[in-house]
Amino acid sequence: MKTLITATAFFCWSFCIAQEVNENRTSGDFNGDGTKEYAFTKVTDCGDECEGKCETTINFSDKQIKEFTISPSNNGALYNLGDLNGDGKDELGFYPGWCTSCWHPFYVYTLTKEGWKPLVDPILTHCNQWEENQFPIKKDPEKKGYVMITSSQWKDDDIKISTKSVRVN
Secondary structure (H helix, E strand, C coil), X not given: CHHHHHHHHHHHHHXXXXXXXXXXXXXXXXXXXXXXXXXXXXXXXXXXXXXXXXXXXXXXXXXXXXXXXXXXXXXXXXXXXXXXXXXXXXXXXXXXXXXXCCCEEEEEEEXXXXXXXXXXXXXXXXHHHHHCCCCCEEECCCCCCEEEEEEEXXXXXXXXXXXXXXXXX
């Protein structure tokens, strides 16, 4: 009985700690070394109503990969985008969380010798785009070295979703 009580208490304590960490993660070969690592988020200084600095730091299980911070952001979703630019490394996508509005940029990063750099300009998205399963970026199947960018714009008193092909290398 004592073992059962101890195990239950430990499980409950672990669950509470896990909720407080507030992490999101994805795995991939972000540095091109052939080994999968995972990326995870940590939020600092952000209240329930998005008051404060609201910064999200993206960390990596491989400590040789430098972390980077996105602000403002109240956590968000990480995506392994695969190798979009043909450099042998997976690109990382980040969709920041916020307390208001459906308009959010989608960020696409690639790891260079200097650190994490945007692969393309932030892609403006609206929740309608996500509800219609229109993911913001993917390889252009018809043009090597290009990606298809799908974004949302306010046009003619409505939200319009459009896609264009953009060169990345």
